[in-house]
Amino acid sequence: MNSTRAIGAVLADRFRLDRLIGTGGMASVYEATDAALGRTVAVKLFRNDSLDGAGPERQSGEIALLASLNHFALVTLYDAGTTEINGAPRTFIVMEYVDGSDLRTRIQAGPPLEPADVARMGADLAEALHYVHGRGIIHRDIKPANVLLGASGFPGRSMHAKLADFGIARLLDETRLTATGTLLGTASYLSPEQALGGSLGSPTDLYSLGLVLLECLTGERAYPGTAVESAMARLQRQPSIPASLGSGWSQLLTAMTSRDPADRPTAADAAVTLRALATTGLATDVPAPVDPSAAATELLATIDATSGVESTAAMPAPTRLLPAADDAPAPTLLLPVTPFTPAPPTAATVVAPVVAAAVAAPAAASAAPTAVPNAGGGVLRSPSSQPRAMPKRAVITGSIVIAVVMLGALIALFIATQTVQPVSPPPNYPAVDGQLGTSLQQLQESVNP
Structure with a gap:
């Protein structure tokens, strides 16, 4: 059938065939106008003489197939039906019109x-x-x-x-819808x-x-x-x-x-x-997911190769920070205990231990290990290389303690230096005989300490 004879025909009282776009083995494609919506569409009009006798089955299969598909890279199906052209029934489908060439x-x-x-x-x-x-x-x-x-x-x-x-x-x-041997x-x-x-x-x-x-x-x-x-x-x-x-x-x-x-x-x-x-323009494979640890090792290897230092092949373990010194409990200072000695104390034995303990207490507090976080990368520095300044409150308290201890030491020193006055021997009276002498001796013994 001459495909141009269908031009001008109106299918389903809606689609007017305007011009022939192309012809294939089983159908012809026309540019058409959708009168209901006022848009341009493409109409595929099937031949009514199938080469292998499976035409109607294949046509209905295509209609159902296209109607079920929806993808940006596929031609969209709008409508389908059967009409009579020049006295012969013809199946058609209405599709999206792509304004361009093939x-x-x-x-x-x-x-x-x-x-x-x-x-x-x-x-x-x-x-x-x-x-x-x-x-x-x-x-x-x-x-x-x-x-x-x-x-x-x-x-x-x-x-x-x-x-x-x-x-x-x-x-x-x-x-399969095709006959045996049909390609x-x-x-x-x-x-x-x-x-x-x-x-x-x-x-x-x-x-x-x-x-x-x-x-x-x-x-x-x-x-x-x-x-x-x-x-x-x-x-x-x-x-x-x-x-x-x-x-x-x-x-x-x-x-x-x-x-x-x-x-x-x-x-x-x-x-x-x-x-x-x-x-x-070059890639043939999708890049594999990157392993963070492998990437870090590779980066270290690259840096080592540049600087000439051998790689350690593994990332160092993360540094754990100790708690800040302000959060730690204050150290307890134990003063040495001096045992009681009956013998009179000397200035050296009283003053030396007390003053030494009082002076050593602030020093011990200031020398206590303190964790100082490194602002550059979380690395802890040695306490000896980073001495921590004593708080103002601790300085005042230490000064008062030293003053009290020193005052007590001075008092102890004063008491220790007092000499014991010797007891005067009783007076030696001349001996008197008789009853008078005996009475005088008794009187002397009663007043003796």
């Missing part, structure tokens, strides 16, 4: 895209694939014509990419397992995306020629990746186009690597 047109116009633009676009598409793969869906037809490029409007970025056409996508666990997809971008008619999974989309990114960077298809030539070529050789692209691109594209699906990265891994390439 990637195939951009590559053909040349020159090759900038690597940073390719990395950002590839990261968007890889994130979209991660999203659909997580829902058990594979696209199976990743190619430049199915990548729509819209204006970015963001400084430093000229475009953003959206993945379109899930017309031949299928659920991973669903029975769905574009020959130049088929994965090896698609070319061999094998079992498909999410890695097949990563292979096709790798070929698309390589073509964006070089401007040439990796496997040109007819469908048979292109399909056979990928079974015989790996795609040629120019060394001029750099090691980052070379490693990523080599992994994505590996013949063994198990060796290909996941869509999430590819997205992370492409984001790194878009930022640095």
